[in-house]
Amino acid sequence: MLFNALEFWIFLPVVWLLYFSLPGKIRWVWLLCASYFFYGFWKIEFAGLMLITSIMDWYSAKRVYASEKIIWKRFWMWFAISTDLFILFIFKYFDFALGKSDLAYSLYHNNSTAWIIELGKYTIPAGISFYTFQSISYVVDVYRGDEVPEKNPIKFMLFVSFFPQLVAGPIERFGRLHQQLFQKYSPKLEDLKNGGRLLLYGLFLKVAVADNLAGIVDTFYANPDNYSISSAWLATLLFTFQVYYDFFGYSLLAQGAALLFGIKLMDNFNKPFIAQSVPEFWHRWHISLSTWFRDYIFIPVGGNKKGTTRLAFGVILVFFTSGLWHGANSTMIYFGLSQGVLYLFDRFILKKTFANFKIGIFFRQLKTGFFFMMTLVFFRSQSIDQSTGIYSMLFDINGKHAKTASETIVTTYNFDEAGKAISSNYGPKVLENLSAEFAIWLFLLIGFLLDHLIMKSRADSWFASLPVLIRWVIYLFMLVAVLLFGGAVNHPFVYFQF
Amino acid sequence: MSRNNEIQNILKWFVSRLIIIAAFLFLLNFIYSRYFFDADIKKFSRVKPNIEDAFKNAEIVYLGESSNTSFNPWTDTLSQSISDFIQLYLPDSSITAITHEGYHPGLFRQMLNLIPSDKSKRKVxxxxxxxxxxxxxxxxxxxxxxxxxxxxxxxYSQRPPLLSRIFMGLHFYDSRVESERTRMKFQWWRTQPINKESFSNLKYNTAFEWITELDKLYGDSIPEEIKYMASAYVKEFAFVLDENNQRIQDLKSIVDYCNQKNLKLLFHILPPNRFHASMLFSYYEEGLIKMGNSLTQIMDYNYQFLMKEFTKWGVPVIDNYKLESASGENKGARFTDQWYPTEHYDAVIRRDIAESISAFLLGVDKESSEFFLKKKNVDFKLKQNNFPNWEIEMPLSHDNIYQWVRALTN
Structure with a gap:
């Protein structure tokens, strides 16, 4: 079930009402059932997979804790990590790793294994990377002595499966989330109000902003050769906003839904486009994943306390893993590695070279945003060939697009033609009248203003501080944007596939 | 504050907001219907006005997919669709077609929702x-x-327009992404049994087994087009119909709906390219091509299943499954798409189909003298503006398939 599907908006109030109608002691059982229903709604097999991961990690952590000798502690920790990664590998990377080998052929032509190949190729279990990482962090925390293991496996299952953050994070730590799941809590009006605001704001960013942008970006990427250089730049820029508002919107929805149950999830974004350097950017973008990599990979391999070479190694390792985590595709590995290289470049070269120059904050922000935008070409492309094609187009490397660049600045006409040319699967028919789609640009502008120019707090807190009339005008505006102008094509959350 | 007080506060807050939002939605529906709905129809459901118009103003509505208008640019000297031909035979009735590539009974069933309930407001x-x-x-x-x-x-619904817009924005329809549909298609080919006890010579249990075997069987000596073609025929026709099939349920639902609305419903079975289907799986013996039946027996089984169901439902059927102009010896050449199975016909087949439907609607035999006069009249009309040549055929695939069969069996 997706947060931007109508089913979820029926599911959520029903779960909430029943949750608070039940005696406090068994509420968590209801939440667990609801979470498994939420996940199994796609495919019941996926819920089974999550169950296996949960039970394995619960048992391993128990053995880690009970073992007296360090060697056994290590054994059980690595046992849990390797089984988790094995499952992840089979369902997410197997098809990619096998490619078109003979083994792939024979596995696909064997009925008992063909379904795995099919799933890996076409439908990766939703959010498998998120809950796997969350579950791994628990075992490692127990190993490090930071956490005491949960005695009840069923309760641990809820930690892994809690539906608001199950399919796209934030990747929570056991110490933060587990306690909240079982705390004594009575519904509070304030939480309900704040949760409602987050849900509306998140839905606005996803449905009215990101989904509408997705239509334009998809149209370009379906056939990039048809477009001018300026269109390529526009599509690249819009994809940056699409992926941000898509994921930020999802994170807000997750936080809002959790808050209705009195659970505060961590912030996953903190105005990333005001970051002045690549390292700062990654402190503001997908924070739960960045901190996960910091705590479980970067610091264990040396962090920044063992010299520059070790630090550089750690950074590249983290970004390589991050790229791989994002998807079973070489484009994602390039995305991760390019981020790693830019991270080091910004930290060691740009920072030192321009140490004595006074460059305005705005230009530093612009540079950081530009770096990120450029690497997203890998993120969005279907193949390395497509990425290189788009880079050569953006910088007009082979001169092929020079003519069209002078002829066509970014006009909606280009997209209009594409809308007619490609299958309606790729882009909403709204493209055919993009010039009239003033609303898309308005929503993007409002989304950006709300998010990045109201600096002191997040927009939903700012709404709360406004006079009631203005507040309601904003709410109703967002509601109209979602209900009347929501993107027509179903674009699952970008991070949902990871 | 006590827990009960807090719950009361929540209830008050919740109910008051619910009332505000409900009133707002009511107002929004009015605004949307008046100012935005038509524009959305143009963007997202362009055919809707034509469908509404057809039900209001035409006595006979022809529902179909691309077969209706499958003009063959290589051979056709006539561009009339099946429904156009019917109109020529029935000049006193108004006929409108709602046809488009990829339309299917599930969509037609939803289109029928647009028929006005008030009989005085519809002509259909x-x-x-x-x-x-x-x-x-x-x-x-x-x-x-x-x-x-x-x-x-x-x-295609009579629900409040705002609700349709909300359903679209929040994807409350079968909006599964293409990759998931592809997976389901492969899963079907891999798992759905295609063999029946009554079938002879069929060695394969699933379409997937068959396609895999074809790969091995063909080797490198067979032209790529033929390999692709045979594989496509298996993928398109190697399935066994039953009552649980989604499209069968849709057809049944159409029958029920038309009965309920007192509409006369007529099914006509479109002829598949049966000749090519048998040629592709035939064998060569003593200088003769023996027509194969490994695929056509599945097609025939499905045809019989359809006929049995339609008879059970009491719906009149025009049976063109083995229409001579489309299924006879070498008649595969009358299909527009030579290398892929489609029901895209040249004007000869389109006219032939139209004749069988028209004769049924007129209540006369297609071979009767009464209908012969109609044919003459239509011939005259066609010759007024065109110079029809009914003899041109597609020359493409015949020779290739013959060569292939020889190569395979030698």
């Missing part, structure tokens, strides 16, 4: 529906266009 009395066997198979059911089709169909 008869619905003709072309039944394409392939539409019941996995390729069509899990087509990548389906999400887009279903999105269009959201607006």
């Amino acid at each position: 009395k008869t619905i003709i529906l072309g039944v394409n066997m392939r539409t019941c198979g996995p390729s069509a059911i899990f087509s990548g266009n389906e999400a887009s089709n279903q999105r269009e169909a959201l607006f």
